[in-house]
Amino acid sequence: MAEQLTVFDGEGNEIGVEEREKVHAEGLWHHTFQCWFVEVDAGEPYIYFQHRSKDKKDFPDKLDITAAGHIEAEEPIVEAGLREIDEELGIELTASDLQYKAALGKKYIQEQ
Numbered sequence: 001m002a003e004q005l006t007v008f009d010g011e012g013n014e015i016g017v018e019e020r021e022k023v024h025a026e027g028l029w030h031h032t033f034q035c036w037f038v039e040v041d042a043g044e045p046y047i048y049f050q051h052r053s054k055d056k057k058d059f060p061d062k063l064d065i066t067a068a069g070h071i072e073a074e075e076p077i078v079e080a081g082l083r084e085i086d087e088e089l090g091i092e093l094t095a096s097d098l099q100y101k102a103a104l105g106k107k108y109i110q111e112q
Contacts, residue, residue, distance in 0.1 A: 012029075035085060036066050069088070
């Protein structure tokens, strides 16, 4: 079955569910999860990037966010994020391992 994503209007109101291909083809608003792994070593911050496979459809062989992906329709944002981190990096985390830095993201997550 095709991946189903919740779509939103320009004001952020939920307007339905569509297949991922249609969402991308039509440029519809949808939620994604993005996670940056950051480390401070000797006072210097380091950001970890993911090197995309040369076989990826979009942006092959490029550097990307540490872990990211789509939030499927009806999927809680934190659950989606933990799933993406595990799928892409093989790292199993819990919600308490995540730190929310975007005010909008934190507000949205707290409302869920």
